Amino acid sequence: MASANNALRVFFILTVICAVCAGKRAGAKKGDAAAAPAPGGDAAPEGATKASGADGNFDISKLGATGDGKTDSTKAVQDAWTSACGATGSATVLIPKGEYLVGPLNFTGPCKGSITVQLDGTLLGSNDLAKYTASWIEVCHVENFVITGAGTLDGQGTGVYTKSKTECKAMPNTLVLFHVTNATVSGIRLLNSKFFHINIDTSKDITVKDVSITAPADVENTDGVHVGGSSKVSITNTSIGTGDDCVSIGPGSSGVTVSGIVCGPGQGISVGCLGRYKDEKDVTDVTVRDCVLKRTTNGVRIKSYEDAESVLTASHLTFENIKMEEVANPIIIDQFYCPEKVCPGKRNNSSIVSVKDVTFRNITGTSSTPEAVSLLCSATQPCSGVSLIDVNVEYAGKNNKTMAVCNNAKGTSKGSLEALACLV
Ligand SMILES: *[C@@H]1O[C@H](CO)[C@@H](O)[C@H](O)[C@H]1NC(C)=O
Ligand SMILES: *[C@@H]1O[C@H](CO)[C@@H](O)[C@H](O)[C@H]1NC(C)=O
Ligand SMILES: *[C@@H]1O[C@H](CO)[C@@H](O)[C@H](O)[C@H]1NC(C)=O
Ligand SMILES: *[C@@H]1O[C@H](CO)[C@@H](O)[C@H](O)[C@H]1NC(C)=O
Numbered sequence: 437m438a439s440a441n442n443a444l445r446v447f448f449i450l451t452v453i454c455a456v457c458a459g460k461r462a463g464a465k466k467g468d469a470a471a472a473p474a475p476g477g478d479a480a481p482e483g484a485t486k487a488s489g490a491d492g493n494f495d496i497s498k499l500g501a502t503g504d505g506k507t508d509s510t511k512a513v514q515d516a517w518t519s520a521c522g523a524t525g526s527a528t529v530l531i532p533k534g535e536y537l538v539g540p541l542n543f544t545g546p547c548k549g550s551i552t553v554q555l556d557g558t559l560l561g562s563n564d565l566a567k568y569t570a571s572w573i574e575v576c577h578v579e580n581f582v583i584t585g586a587g588t589l590d591g592q593g594t595g596v597y598t599k600s601k602t603e604c605k606a607m608p609n610t611l612v613l614f615h616v617t618n619a620t621v622s623g624i625r626l627l628n629s630k631f632f633h634i635n636i637d638t639s640k641d642i643t644v645k646d647v648s649i650t651a652p653a654d655v656e657n658t659d660g661v662h663v664g665g666s667s668k669v670s671i672t673n674t675s676i677g678t679g680d681d682c683v684s685i686g687p688g689s690s691g692v693t694v695s696g697i698v699c700g701p702g703q704g705i706s707v708g709c710l711g712r713y714k715d716e717k718d719v720t721d722v723t724v725r726d727c728v729l730k731r732t733t734n735g736v737r738i739k740s741y742e743d744a745e746s747v748l749t750a751s752h753l754t755f756e757n758i759k760m761e762e763v764a765n766p767i768i769i770d771q772f773y774c775p776e777k778v779c780p781g782k783r784n785n786s787s788i789v790s791v792k793d794v795t796f797r798n799i800t801g802t803s804s805t806p807e808a809v810s811l812l813c814s815a816t817q818p819c820s821g822v823s824l825i826d827v828n829v830e831y832a833g834k835n836n837k838t839m840a841v842c843n844n845a846k847g848t849s850k851g852s853l854e855a856l857a858c859l860v
């Protein structure tokens with residue numbers, strides 16, 4: 437397996453994040469997500485002791501975990517995983533009610549059977565940052581995985597957010613699925629992640645449903661769910677309020693459906709950033725529907741770096757049945773994305789990321805700025821096949837009128853507010 441590569445990748449990620457932090461804001465975002473180290477790839481240890489329970493049930497409280505919120509229970513949880521992973525058939529790691537303090541968890545497979553993590557209690561993420569190499573809970577090279585229950589993954593980020601800003605430290609994601617096939621994350625609550633809450637990387641057939649995700653509105657990089665390099669991903673019936681994107685869909689993703697999301701506060705639902713690094717792959721076949729965005733900075737957004745490092749295409753993107761409640765930029769395509777002017781290439785004002793076949797249908801509600809629609813495409817790479825169908829978002833303020841700002845966006849408008857029908 438590519439362990440050396442992955443080790444390098446983590447190192448590179450840390451370097452990049454730091455370089456960018458040094459330039460003040462984290463322009464290093466999606467794709468830098470300190471996704472996953474721990475490639476492993478070896479089979480689970482033979483003869484891992486069935487530490488407890490019958491029928492492949494591994495209860496951490498019977499393996500030495502203490503649910504007092506203070507005693508470090510990392511070893512018990514890790515042992516439960518190792519045993520479950522080595523068990524044939526279906527095995528369960530049970531986290532009963534109580535608060536269990538744990539450092540990084542390495543849930544690496546391949547495992548012999550399918551595994552369910554039954555989360556009834558709370559896992560508290562250790563704030564001893566020296567313990568982390570990349571993320572908090574990493575599920576790697578696993579097939580047929582479920583994490584479910586009414587419990588909580590509490591990243592305890594509030595204890596380190598200031599540190600991440602002032603000391604420029606790379607922060608761990610809460611839950612990473614890396615090289616995972618056929619997994620479901622359901623019912624659980626994620627709270628105050630130090631970085632992204634859920635990061636789905638290089639995985640396929642993944643469902644996230646009935647989850648709630650909460651972090652402070654003023655802490656960046658606390659994205660709700662990030663998807664990168666993955667296919668057949670469904671994120672549904674989930675409420676997300678954080679300081680960054682509710683859902684972000686990065687390079688190499690296809691067949692992603694996002695529905696029934698209540699988003700806010702936060703930065704909305706994004707495709708991108710695209711083009712930050714070399715060799716990024718296309719994004720295609722993304723549907724976002726039946727969502728409500730509440731006072732977010734963006735509604736639905738496609739963003740690519742100006743002078744990107746990769747030639748790639750974002751296509752077949754549909755955004756429909758979406759309600760905006762005082763969203764600052766309800767509909768936005770931005771081919772000139774460049775936070776704090778930290779751009780990868782030389783700035784010659786030509787995008788090499790193309791955006792095509794994008795439908796915005798039945799998008800209603802209000803915006804908090806006059807520009808309800810912004811389609812900022814480049815002259816060298818105009819956006820094409822854009823449809824604005826039944827787009828009726830109105831400026832909520834009184835001192836101005838609703839408007840659209842569009843450059844180089846080609847396509848058709850139908851049934852939309854006249855002021856927004858800006859396509860050529
Ligand atoms: C995680 O576990 C796998 C297999 O058990 C091992 O190969 C890998 O080195 C571990 N990774 C870390 C970061 O401990
Ligand atoms: C996916 O995993 C679940 C258990 O986690 C299993 O019941 C189901 O059969 C798996 N689906 C496929 C297609 O393997
Ligand atoms: C949506 O998720 C919530 C938990 O967050 C759950 O109580 C509710 O039943 C789910 N709704 C549907 C339609 O599945
Ligand atoms: C438009 O979207 C809203 C949700 O925002 C939904 O209730 C309504 O049924 C949709 N209308 C049509 C015609 O699909």
Ligand SMILES: *[C@@H]1O[C@H](CO)[C@@H](O)[C@H](O)[C@H]1NC(C)=O
Pocket residue numbers: 743781782784786816
């Ligand atoms: C812009 O710069 C990139 C390299 O940074 C180069 O490949 C491209 O040809 C340039 N485009 C124009 C129009 O000069």
Ligand SMILES: *[C@@H]1O[C@H](CO)[C@@H](O)[C@H](O)[C@H]1NC(C)=O
Pocket residue numbers: 785814815843
């Ligand atoms: C880049 O292009 C945009 C729109 O096509 C234009 O508004 C802007 O002034 C240009 N910037 C530079 C630095 O040429």
Ligand SMILES: *[C@@H]1O[C@H](CO)[C@@H](O)[C@H](O)[C@H]1NC(C)=O
Pocket residue numbers: 806807835836837
């Ligand atoms: C209306 O909004 C536009 C765009 O934000 C701004 O340029 C313009 O000055 C505003 N007009 C008034 C009267 O405030």
